[in-house]
Amino acid sequence: MLRRALVTAVVLLTAAQALPAEAATAARLFRVYATREGLVGGTTANGHVIRDRDHFAALPSRRGLSGRDSGDLTVRVCATNGRCEWAPVWDVGPWNTKDDYWNDDREMWTDLPAGKPQAQAAFEDDYNGGADQFGRQVSSPAAIDLADGTFWDGLRLTGSSWVTVQFLWTGDGPTGVARALTVVRNGPRGGAAEVGMVAEHARVSVACSVEGESVTGTEGTSSVWYRLSTGKYLGAAHLAGVPEVGAC
Template sequence: MFTMRRWGVFAAIAVGLAGLATPAQARTDYELDVPVAEYSTQSTNIRATADGIAADEDGMAIYSPTELPMQVNAFEADAPGAQVDVRGRLPDGQWTEWTDNGQLDEPVSTVQVRLVLAKQSEVRGARLRLRHDPRRVTANARALSYRVYATREGLVGGKTANGHIIVQRDHFAALPSRRGLAPKGSGSYTVQVCAGNGRCAWAPVWDVGPWNTRDDYWNQPRQEWNDLPRGVPQAQAAYQNDYNAGRDQFGRDVRNPAGIDLGDGTFWDGLKLTGSSWVTVTYLWTVPGPFGYVHTPGDTLNVRGGTSSGTAVVGIAGHTAQVRVECETRGEVVTGSQGTTDGWLRIAPGKFVSKAYVSGVTGAATC
């Protein structure tokens, strides 16, 4: 259990990870003691010790969300041996990006904690002080799309940053920052990737790279390299313009301008690419409006050019991928993981999926 304290009050209030505490007064500071040994199954490369947790290789400990009795948008963390990332759940169920800079993108009343451990490190305790800072201005929602260079990840049999074991013709993406890294088996951070041939793919972000690990180039400000234009990956600037003497954050010579890596299935089957290519990437967690999640365990979902199985396949959405719903219409009756329905969702201009395979969609307009 997390322990939550109101600063300046001697009594401690213990609350469950999903519990709700009632403060004695509104708009104050709270402290959360993270139960470091109670990490979730979405954690990777973490083991329990007698007095905490440890990582024999780079790892992440993820904890269940915690409901707070107030909205917060700022925090201070104390966790010797780990980097503390925090994200917040928004009213529509989407999450803010993970952040370690003490500032959340928007005021939230539900937070989640992730501890990032380097190889051969240990953590015995972690504590957060959360507060609402009225001076912080909430950024307006904005759909972010950028044209970046995509490479194929490969590495079948390897492990991604979130602990996923890569299989043949896998469907996922990698971005060069943990800020948009989805927990294992989830699609809370998904990219829509469209190629010049007109095909698009929807893939959850399950790995970190290429080249860098702190280059959230779609943000402004970003974690590093703030003298670069928004939307330009550091690797692209290094390769094309000899930025940072042509090297990445680790001092390696950058040999391509990649801003995204794609799993083999996303690359070959979703986009029908045969070689590295420039693509348009939309970071779907930045897109406002209705959304849902693809449920096709062990398989993918065909994206079609119309509302029947007889129309052309114009892309692929991976299992757990998030799709943003432009509108809903009627078409062929389909039976899938979510039941039987004639509902079809337009998830991009001219691109549809059957609602029979998509969960959680509410409030979609009629096409």
């Protein structure tokens, strides 16, 4: 009986060690309404001066705000056209400044469930009399703002739109940091179709690795590629600080 128990324990331990990166706790993901921030030349809540075709996101709470030139708090935003961008959160808004709707323990509006932005509840359900935290009547359900480059180039949106947003810091697993704006492709080769972008400073979750075409980036030259999510690949040469990850 003892020998059987030991064998079972070894088998379970080996299986646990062999689990792919997808077995890590998944980050929270919600469908919310996105708007374009614009405001080129203005300054974000973390001190970044907004550039033309910039790449970052804004959320309506400082609990989701990264420091300047940091991507510790990064979101993956995906449009209905299949394109995604990984973007650092560098500003606060839209509408509210204390609506961390991705958390269970919310700073304000604690009677709303996680994933239900206050502005959406105000717009759709007349929550809080249809007003935001400042008493303004909410005219759209916007819960994330996107810089122009993220909006137009990363996601190729033409107008405000419903998107899926994954709050990457709410999960775990291997990650790496992009030191430059980089294209995401649908296969592990430079000629594969472009399906999104990773913004400079974004901290990206990595699912697994594959061998592919050799490419050169900020981290040198490598034939290793990382699968970020289904159908989304980024060359290892473009991502710094990734620990060893298993094969896909």
